[in-house]
Amino acid sequence: MKFTVLTLFPEIPRAFFEASIMAKAVEKGIIAYDLVNIRDFAFDRHKTCDDKPYGGGAGQLLMAEPLGRALDSVKAYKKHVIYVTPSGKPFTQKKALELSQKDEIVLVCGRYEGIDQRIIDLYVDDEISIGDYVMSSGELAATVIVDSVYRLVENVITPESLDEESYSDGLLEYPQYTHPAVYKDLTVPEVLTSGNHELIRKWRLKKRLQKTLANRPDLIASARMQGLLTTEAEKMIEEIAEQVSLKHVRKNRRK
Template identity: 75%
Template sequence: MKFTVLTLFPDIVKVFFENSIMAKAVEKEIIAYDLVNIRDFALDKHHTCDDGTYGGGAGQLMMPEPLSKALDSVNARKKYVIYVTPSGKQLTQKVAEELSHKDELVFICGRYEGIDQRIIDSYVDAEISIGDYVMSSGEVAVTVIIDTVYRLIDGVISPESLEEESFCDGLLEYPQYTHPEEWNGMKVPSVLLSGNHEKIRKWRLKKRLMKTLLNRPDLICSARQNGQLSQEAEKMIEEICEQSFEKKMKKHRSKKAAKTN
């Protein structure tokens, strides 16, 4: 797969491609990339790429002329173009999986107040947001999307590492431990040392359900709607809820008894 990034600050993105797992993927030629400096296509000697907005308002907007020339230089009209913006469709694991099947992705890194709408209307296939917040750097947001996508490409990461990650089946990941067996008085759960793979599987499933119920109960609802929860998982959820209720009642009784005394 190839990632082409159009940016005013290519050095920010370049570092991402030159380190860690991504660097290895590039070296193995699993991943290719091209960084295009939009300023190279500016029309004046000052390399101006932004101007004020029609209708008034604070901030500057990226101009269409340099950006369109940069897009044409990579033949963007025949490729899948993504503009990263807070007003775009939310990035999810499902979206990342869909993007991982593309041969090439072209990213536009926004700056200032964004880009001229006419560029979006003429070139952009998808507007994607990495979350409900605003950043000053489209470059940082683009690396987040690329990172979620490239690791799904065959040969980048072993399939086993992807099987039980958070969101892979609608649930968050279970807690994990490594050496030493005891650290700061805290021990690795005994079930993980038992060698009993079935017990370990059940423990991990229950922990995934507990973590998801605590941090992202909305994911449980979605998993149910999509038919992703097994009967075993549903039974565990009932047990977890019952135990949680009993724990709350016990705490309530203890508080009531303390007030009485």
């Protein structure tokens, strides 16, 4: 799989591609990348790539001509082009999995107030937002997408590492523990050292449900709609709800 990143600041994504698991994937030939500096396609000696928006308003926009020339140079019309923008569709694990099946992805990194709409109309296949907030760096947002996608490509990491991750089946991940067994008087849950794999499985499922109910109850509703929750999981949800209700009753009694 290949990632092509169009940016005014190639040094930002370069650090990511040259480190950790990504560097190993590149070395093995599983992942390839190309960093394209949009300024190389500007017309004037100052390498101008932005200008004031028509109609007035604050800030600057990336101009259509340099960006269009950069996209043409990588034959973007043959590839899947993503523009990372706060006004795009929310990025999800499902979308990351879908993108991991592509042979090549081109990411356009916005800056300032964004890019000329004509580039979006002519070149962009997906407008993606990584969250309901605004960043000054399209490079950082693009790197988030790359990181979420490349790790799902076959042979980058072991399949077992992906099986029970957050969002893999609609739930958040369970709590994890490692050595030492005791840290500041807190001990590892006894079930995890029991060697009983069935008890460990049930404990982990219940913890996943508890965490999802506490932090992202909307995911439970979504998992139900998609038929992802088993009868066992539904029973555990009832048990968790009863335990929470009892805690509230006891708390109120103390008052």
